[in-house]
């Protein structure tokens with residue numbers, strides 16, 4: 001019986017609040033967060049066990065159950081709109097506050113806003129077992145109780161005194177990465193998570209976390225992402241996992257869910273997409289396919305290469321909604337003693353249509369040339385191996401906002417060193 005109950009326990013997650021925001025969590029029976037933790041919070045499914053950590057008082061409140069999957073703006077006005085990624089909760093029984101919560105979570109290798117596996121969830125649930133219930137009965141309550149009114153116990157438990165917690169260590173939970181905070185992005189692996197994203201054997205495959213970062217920074221769940229040069233489908237896989245709608249095209253589709261299309265004419269209405277991502281050829285260095293219209297057959301040492309890419313840029317601009325973002329990944333070329341600033345050339349074309357949000361430096365990893373032999377050649381023959389790519393983040397101007405930018409005056413803060 002106990003075994004069966006334990007198996008039915010779903011994953012858990014710890015949400016956070018402060019003294020200021022706690023009251024609304026309880027009165028609305030709603031947990032919420034901002035974009036920083038949205039990727040984890042939005043993974044909450046109906047039935048998950050949830051806990052609320054007050055960061056100021058260091059108290060962990062539990063146990064709550066998610067009564068729906070996480071959604072955006074279940075109550076748009078909650079917390080003045082600051083925490084739009086939300087989940088509706090119900091208390092499972094009387095809510096018990098536990099002191100020294102940060103230390104407890106550390107002991108159990110549980111991080112807030114990081115989906116806990118079942119083992120960690122059960123460990124935490126065990127700590128919340130009411131003293132008058134045996135484990136079997138407690139798991140039965142956890143799985144069955146519904147419609148319990150919120151009641152917070154007056155007794156704050158001190159977990160350090162509970163013998164059974166002292167030596168407990170769970171497997172570290174599988175952590176979701178945080179959004180990149182600087183303009184230097186370095187992803188050691190092409191993919192992440194338990195399922196592959198794209199095909200890491202595909203020539204010029206994009207690092208999946210690069211797309212993940214764009215998706216979480218510039219779109220919300222349900223938004224439409226378009227990749228006109230989709231290659232092995234990395235964008236499709238990332239977007240599906242993150243709850244975005246997605247359309248991937250390629251001149252030579254590598255799998256059935258990619259639509260065959262020349263990106264110089266995208267078959268979508270004007271102002272339709274919420275994000276466009278392009279990882280285009282960088283010249284004629286890679287053979288993607290035999291298709292005669294592959295832009296990867298044109299040398300980036302010729303103007304024709306940029307002229308053709310400009311047709312793609314114009315289409316991306318047309319299909320994007322106003323104020324929305326295009327991410328374009330590209331690298332420079334050095335071949336046979338000739339350097340070509342492909343990135344700068346392309347950027348000039350992009351800047352004709354878009355305003356610049358950011359230029360990100362992407363560390364190149366897994367390159368065939370990243371071997372001792374090539375490193376030696378680079379030193380001996382006085383050239384450099386390509387160490388980075390550019391990610392141009394460009395916005396389709398929104399006329400109203402553009403006016404505001406013209407008037408702005410920056411007051412710099414000079415920090416003491």
Ligand SMILES: C[S@@+](CC[C@H](N)C(=O)[O-])C[C@H]1O[C@@H](n2cnc3c(N)ncnc32)[C@H](O)[C@@H]1O
Nearest residue numbers: 204205206229230231232234251262263294295
């Ligand atoms: C660098 S790869 C994209 C890699 C992809 N993001 C991935 O992760 O697998 C560039 C892609 O552009 C495609 N391509 C080249 N010319 C094209 C065109 N005219 N229209 C559409 N796709 C094109 C190639 O077939 C190739 O798959």
